[in-house]
Every structure is written in C-alpha cells, then in structure tokens.
Amino acid sequence: xxxxxxxxxxxxxxxxxxxxxxEEAKPDATxxxxxxxxxxxxxxxxxxxxxxxxGHKPAPPAKKGPVVTVEITDDxxxxxxxxxxxxxxxxxxxxxxxxxVRVKKNSYLxxxxxxxxxxxxxFDLCADLTAIHWPERKEEEFDVxxxxxxxxxxxRLRIKVALADGDACPSLTALWSGTDWMEREAYDMxxxxxxxxxxxxxILLPEDWPGHPLRKEYPVEYRDNEWTDKHLxxxxxxxxxxxxxxxxxxxx
Amino acid sequence: xxxxxxxxxxxxxxxxxMALNMGPQHPSTHGVLRVxxxxxxxxxxxxxxxxxxxxxxxxxxxxxxxxxxITPYWDRLDYVAAVSGDLCYVEGVEKLLQVEVPxxxxxxxxxxxxxxxxASHLLWLGTHAIDIGAVTVLLYCFREREEILKIFEDFIGxxxxxxxxxxxxxxxxxxxxxxxxxxxxxxxxPDRITExxxxxxxxRIWLSRTVxxxxxxxxxxxxxxxxxxVLRGSGVNYDVRKAQPYSAYADFDFEVPLGxxxxxxxxxxxRMEEMRQSVRIIEQALDGLPEGPVMAKVPKVIKPPVGExxxxxxxxxxxxxxxxxxxxxxxxxxxxxxxxxxxxxxSLKRMAIGHLVADVVAIIGTIDIVLGEVDR
Numbered sequence: 001x002x003x004x005x006x007x008x009x010x011x012x013x014x015x016x017x018x019x020x021x022x023e024e025a026k027p028d029a030t031x032x033x034x035x036x037x038x039x040x041x042x043x044x045x046x047x048x049x050x051x052x053x054x055g056h057k058p059a060p061p062a063k064k065g066p067v068v069t070v071e072i073t074d075d076x077x078x079x080x081x082x083x084x085x086x087x088x089x090x091x092x093x094x095x096x097x098x099x100x101v102r103v104k105k106n107s108y109l110x111x112x113x114x115x116x117x118x119x120x121x122x123f124d125l126c127a128d129l130t131a132i133h134w135p136e137r138k139e140e141e142f143d144v145x146x147x148x149x150x151x152x153x154x155x156r157l158r159i160k161v162a163l164a165d166g167d168a169c170p171s172l173t174a175l176w177s178g179t180d181w182m183e184r185e186a187y188d189m190x191x192x193x194x195x196x197x198x199x200x201x202x203i204l205l206p207e208d209w210p211g212h213p214l215r216k217e218y219p220v221e222y223r224d225n226e227w228t229d230k231h232l233x234x235x236x237x238x239x240x241x242x243x244x245x246x247x248x249x250x251x252x
Numbered sequence: 253x254x255x256x257x258x259x260x261x262x263x264x265x266x267x268x269x270m271a272l273n274m275g276p277q278h279p280s281t282h283g284v285l286r287v288x289x290x291x292x293x294x295x296x297x298x299x300x301x302x303x304x305x306x307x308x309x310x311x312x313x314x315x316x317x318x319x320x321x322i323t324p325y326w327d328r329l330d331y332v333a334a335v336s337g338d339l340c341y342v343e344g345v346e347k348l349l350q351v352e353v354p355x356x357x358x359x360x361x362x363x364x365x366x367x368x369x370x371a372s373h374l375l376w377l378g379t380h381a382i383d384i385g386a387v388t389v390l391l392y393c394f395r396e397r398e399e400i401l402k403i404f405e406d407f408i409g410x411x412x413x414x415x416x417x418x419x420x421x422x423x424x425x426x427x428x429x430x431x432x433x434x435x436x437x438x439x440x441x442p443d444r445i446t447e448x449x450x451x452x453x454x455x456r457i458w459l460s461r462t463v464x465x466x467x468x469x470x471x472x473x474x475x476x477x478x479x480x481x482v483l484r485g486s487g488v489n490y491d492v493r494k495a496q497p498y499s500a501y502a503d504f505d506f507e508v509p510l511g512x513x514x515x516x517x518x519x520x521x522x523r524m525e526e527m528r529q530s531v532r533i534i535e536q537a538l539d540g541l542p543e544g545p546v547m548a549k550v551p552k553v554i555k556p557p558v559g560e561x562x563x564x565x566x567x568x569x570x571x572x573x574x575x576x577x578x579x580x581x582x583x584x585x586x587x588x589x590x591x592x593x594x595x596x597x598x599s600l601k602r603m604a605i606g607h608l609v610a611d612v613v614a615i616i617g618t619i620d621i622v623l624g625e626v627d628r
Contacts, residue, residue: 069559095559096347124474125490127564128590132577145575147562147590151474151490158562178477181598189311204304204627213312220316 069095077120085111091160102160109170112159115148116175123148123157126176129183131190135216141165142192146172146179163192171196189214206231269297272609276305280383280613283623287600287612294608299601303594306627314587319345319554320419322587327413329589330625332375335368335404336567337625338417343498344563344574345419346548348556357421357546358500359537363434364404364416365499365565366530366537370441371400372568373523377448380520380617384461389451396444399437403430420550431538438531445527452520462517466603466615469514476599479592480570481522482619486514492566499565504536516618523620555582569593569620589628593621 072078072092081101082089088107093100103111115121128147135141140162148157163169171194172179183194184203191212194200202209209227211218275286284305290298310329314322326341327334339361346353353361378393401411407426408414416422452458468478473486483490491508493501509525511518556578564573570592579585596619604612 096350096561098562125479126477127479127571128562128573128575128588130575130588132586145588147573147575151488154495156496156562176477177475178595178598181595182477204307206304213309218312220312 069093072099075099080118080120081111081114084114098156098158100158100160102162105161105163105167105169108159108161109172109175112146112172112175115157115159121150121157122152123150125149125151126172126179126182127156129172129179129186131186131192131214133190133214133216137162139164142167142190144169144186144192168193168195170194173197188212191215274612276302281616281623282379282621283626285597285616285621285623285626287616289609289612291609294610296604296607296609296612299604299612301597301600303597303623304627306623308628310628311587311589314584316583318582319556319584322584323418324413324415327410327415328624329591329628330372330567330569330572330593330622331412332622333368333372333568334410334412334414335364335416336372336565336572338415339365339499340563340565340567340572340574342417342419343565344561344576345554345556347563348559348561348576348578349419349550349554351420351548351550353421353499353548354545355500355542356425356544357548359541360422360426360546361417362500362504363534363537363541364407364414366534367400367403367434367437368414369530369568370527371397373527374400376523376568376617376620377520380614380620381452381458383613383617384458386452386455386458389448392444392448392451396441399440403433403437406430406433418547419554421545421547423547425546431541434534434538438535441531442528445524449524459517461611461614462520462618463515464513465516465607465611466618467513467515468599468603472602473514473599476602477595478570478599480566480568480596480620481519481526482570482596482599484508485511485519485522487511492564492571496564498563500537501533503540504533506533516614519618553582555580564590567592569622569625570596591625591628593619593623593625594628597621597626 070093072094078092078099078101082092085103085107088104088111089101090104091100091102101111115123125148126146127149128145130145132143132145133141134143142163142165144161144163146159148159149155150157161169169192171183173183173194174196180197180199181203183197184200186192187194187197187200188202188205189212201207205213206227270291272289272291273286274289275281276284278285281287286302286305288300288302289296310325313325323338323341326337329337374393374397378390378397381387381389381393404414404416405411407424407430408416468476468482468486470486470488473483474488478486479490479492487510489508489510492498493506494508506529507525509522509529511522556576558578558580560575560577562573562575564571566572571590572592573590575586575588575590576584577586600612600615600619603615607615
C-alpha cells in the first residue's frame, strides 16, 4: 500500500490532465455542488496521497479531483432526523449524491428503529451491513456501515456508526432479520461483537480460525500451519512465521 | 402386550430426533453447501447452513490490487453470471471516477447482461428441475445456454468467466456477425421457453413438488433482506433495473413479473417470464444500438477521489452491490461485495422448517445460489 503513488510516475501528469479535462467537460455537475464546495476547496490543503482518514467528513478533496462530498441541508427526512436525534447525529452528507448519516453508538439502534417505522422513512429493507477498519483513528477504529433501502419510497440511506476496537455494537437482528448473516460476517472478518445477536458465530471461516482477516493488520501472505496440521494433517511447506510480513517477491 | 397397546402413542413409538448431514458434496446443493438438518421423522424441525468451503477472501485480495486488476475476480464470484458481476463492479468504479460511458457501450452492456440473465436462468431451471426429478429439462436448457455461451466465446474469448467489460466501457467493439447471431438466438428462445413450460407447468409431479413449498409472505421476505426473483415471488415490486435504473435500462420498456403466493412455483413462473422480458430488452437494445466509440477516456492509472460509493445492479440472483471506499490511492481502501445469493440463502431456514427433507432440495434450488458468490 505504501508505495502506491510511486508507481509509474511518468503517467501521473497524464492522469491529472485527464481528470482536469474531465471536470471541465462535465457541465452537468450540479451548480449547487460547485458553489457549495468552492470555499472548502480553497481553505483545505490538498490531501496527502495516503492521509490518515480523520473520520470527520467532509474530507479534504483529493488533489485536483472533483469535490464529491457535500453537506445535506435541504432534505426533509434528514432534517427530521437531525431534529429528533440532535447531537447524536454527527454528520449528514451526500457523497456522489448518496446520503450518509453518521450517528453515535448510543443512538444507533434508536435511529434504525425510527428509520424503519417512521412514515416519512419506512426503510423496510436492510440491503447490506458491513464494516471498515481504520487503524489510524484513535478510539474509533471501526465503522459499521448499513445500507438501507425503502421499497415504498424507493430511496436509499447509509448509516454509519464508529466503534472503538473491542466495543460491542448493538445488533439490528431484532429489526431486520436479514442482518443475521451480515453481522456474523462482520464478526468473522473484523471481530466486531454484536450485542443482542442470538447466534454470533463465525460464518465463512472455521470456528477456531486465528484472527480476523479484513483487519488491516492481518497479513495477506499468511499460512497457519498449526491449523492445517490439526485439521487436515497436511503440511504443504514448512513455513517460518517470522516471515509473515515479508513481501512474496523478497521472500523468494 | 395388552399393557403396551394401551400406552399413549408417544411412548409406544420412539419419536427420536435425528440429525442428518447434507453436503458439502451433495449434488443438489449446487456446490459446496453443507446443511445440517434436525429431523423428526422426515420433517425438518431445524437446520443450520455451514458455508465458507469456497472462501477465497476476494475482499481482502481487492485491497492489494489496483482497480483494473480487481475486475476479473468479479467474474468468478457468480461464475454462471460472470457478465453481471463485471457490470456491477465497473459501474461502481465509473461512478467513483465520474466517467461517462459511451451510449454504444451501455447498450452492448445491456445486451450482454440480459443474455447472461437468460443463460443463468436456464442453468437454474435445468438444475432445479433435475433436483426435483424432471431430468429431461436439463438437456434442453443446456442446448439453449450453449448458444449464448458461443456468442460470448466469439466475443470475449471465454465461455464461463466472460470478462467483457472494462472500466470505462468495453475493450473491443462487437464482431460484425454479432447482431445477426443474437437476433437468431432471440428468434428461437421464446418458443423454447414455451417448450419448457409445456414440460413443467401442468406436470403433476412438478406441481406437487413446488406448489405451496417454501412459502414466504411479502413482509417477511423484505425483512429477510431478500432481493431478486425470491423477493418478487412474494409479490414485492423491487427490481433495481426499474427502481433505480443504471446503465441504459431507463431507455427500455419491460415488465417486472410478480408472484402472488410466494411459493416455489411462483418463483419458477417469475424466472420464466423474466427470460421473456430479457428477450424484449435485447430486441429493443439491438434496434436502437447507437454507433460510436465503446470506450470512454479513462486515465491510465485509476485513482478515484477520496470518497465512497454503493452501487447495485439487478443480477440474475438479486441485488448485487459493491461498496467501494477510496482513499485517493490506486487501490481501494475497502471493497465490500453485497452478494445476493449469500443473503438470500438465509431464508432457507425460514422456508424449510416444517417441510420434508426432499423439499429442502427444492427450496435450495428455488433460492438459486452459487457458492462462488456465497463464500466469496
């Protein structure tokens, strides 16, 4: 990940030029977006290529890239949510026109219940639930991300809640039974515990698998000989675990 | 002896619960799905799915790869509908990059994905029927599916993992005979669909194996996050192509078939009708196929701006979504796949309890799973 930006340095100016052209050639980016975004773009420094995400959006726009995240100001439902939950809603933005509401953990379940039952919202289908690991963010290393959809209003909304490593997240299984396996997968891949989930087991990986693969610190090149010895009685190669962090090419 | 007969029935017959292990190598599980059944006689009283045998960690792999390198992995998720998987991913990245895809490319994408939908439904129909005991249908279905695969092979070079789309459009324009060959196929397929229906619609065995099996009321289907034909079988009108049109779907006129009873038979009828609607869409797309380039101007090194996107399409199995988080570098910070088969498979437990063991096979078939997508 670290040397992403160093690859093909000759191509870089071309890429930038192209994106510049693209921006000019796209008059259909809404006027409101542009006007609203402008002051931000002036004050905010260009983002370093691999900036540690701060967790407080709107994030600084990427270098010369179009501004994609704007504050939502004129949406009746979002206003209603802001009114009802007050400080618990820490952010309500639209990225590429998709609405995102970030809520504090304590109000997460209440907000979801409100969104499911309130007649202006009626988000009856929970399309997806997943998590993101941000190791650089202190005390809020994980984001649980919920994609909601309303079959009656035909609209989508994304809910985010930040968690510290080891924090339990309230389970949504009581509201949407479809979140059962999604939460189990998030537990399997990130180790996030869901409070109130009746059957929180690993789902894709074996019960006694060590670690949670989608955490950023989990190595890509990794072979667990102990596990294979125990379950498969088969060892493909003898593997020195001290080499876990060494890149494949170097190890060769 | 006398004493024994006067005993109440429960103690006379030893009604023990039995655990039955089905799979992971069972042919009707369509891959490596292991189902643990708890039975009372032949009735299912509880079940648990054991999945993950095919887990390859695609989401983790994606974090190490550039945006263009990830596309082929999407062919291999739902490998019987590879083109649909590609469409979902490339459109997600295009949204992130804010690239406008040429109209011709969008139309060709629609044609290919709808052909893929027919191919996927044909495979589903054949395997579903063979699971229930109607062996003949499989051979007919494969005959027509072969035609589609040949069209793919001549265009893309691959039959199964057809990697047709690139970020920004298509890699090549179609070959000259493409249109005639697709039209030839469209001429035969409606009659063939009728032929399958002749074999099944009024077949007594088919009816007794599907009608009233695995009934799901609409509210429950929504609450279970089901999408695709499984949701529409319960009468919920949610098709991403209509609800939130992507690609060029807004240009075409087609209907979304809906079921009434939410049982296995309704879901069968819906998929049959969906194939006919796909034919309609392809015909319209061929008629209105614009001229022009098939590839947009896309930077060589794809570096989307900092941001995130959720994009979903109507894959043959349901809503296939991608959630991409970009940190401004050339590789996604996080890529989440919203797999329709994985989420729909949850409903197996809800649908199968109370039915017989043999019906579990029918219900697995009606959900239409592909384990490559379930396990990722």
